[in-house]
Amino acid sequence: MSMRRIHAALFLFVLVAGSAAMLRAQTPAPAADDAAAAAPKAKVSPYAASEYRDIAYGHQSNQDQLLDVYTNAASKPGAPAPVLVYFHGGAWHKGQRPGGSGSFNGFMKMGFTVVNVEYRFSQVATAPAAVQDARCSLAWVKANAAKYNFDVSRVVTYGTSAGGHLALMAAMLPIPSDLDLPGCKDVPQAAAVLDFYGPAELAPGMAGAFKSPSVLEWIGPKADPVAYAKLMSPIDYVRKGDPPVFIAHGGSDPVVPHASSERLQAALTAVGVPTDFYTVPNGVHGQFPKDQMEIIYGRVQAFLEQQKILQAK
DSSP states (O other), rough: OOOHHHHHHHHHHHHHTTTTHHHHSHHHHHHOGGGGGSSSSSOEEEEEEEEEEEEEEEETEEEEEEEEEEEEEOTTBBBBBBEEEEESSSSSSEEEEEEEGGGHHHHHHHTTTTEEEOOOOTTOOOOHHHHHHHHHHHHHHHHHHHHHHHHHEEEEEEEEHHHHHHHHHHHSSSOOOOOGGGGGGGOOOOOOOESSOOOOOOTTTTTTOOOOOHHHHHOOOOSHHHHHHHHTTTTGGGGGOOOEEEEEEEETSSSSOHHHHHHHHHHHHHHOEEEEEEEETTTOSOOOHHHHHHHHHHHHHHHHHHHHOOOOO
């Protein structure tokens, strides 16, 4: 048997051997800021001026890909707002984008307009489809900047769990990338990334590897799934000039290894990319208490002010 087939077989064994408990844990209870994701009717943020729902930013796999825009009340004509582009979690195969601007109060209070993105799940299209959708959403932001008063020089990608992975990939891929779909190559350079407990390493054997059956499901039937998992690993795109990255991760996360974020920060720091890393004490996967979320918001705001993305108040 060739070494390539042996590696592929080992990849399959490691991922399928993931426990049922881990599989059930892949879509955790929403974090404090994402609570409205589970509610049928989310509240409107007091910082929102308007909500624009179910806008098609792409059409792939015989379906529209949709997003919502929540403009910020503090944004004024001639003074475009910084943009937070959010990708929800769910192990690339489930979950939903939050139902309203009230889910983003902490960020809208900072002055962000929010773009709330859905993407194709693995049962619809395997990798790199979700990454391509994330990039297409950024291309849509650039193309529609004037209409929604977006500041394309201050686009911040943000994601939780698998969405954190997509936020990193969307921001760290080169512009243009060979992975980009033909109509999505004019992508703005992300100003920063907010990575909340996202897996940075997908290939087995990597020290911080996310060992879950959902990885194999999302990678799909590739000739060399190990190599492709590495291609889909954000840590493989760390280079000088990457956008600054803020990382939040639970210290006791049973789903995505805390070591994955530790290694990502170390790799970014080694090439001079500004980072901040907050570990929630005893925090599990996406279930951060309110007081910890307030600390995270404060750290995020300070980090983005330091990077000149937000103005100090």
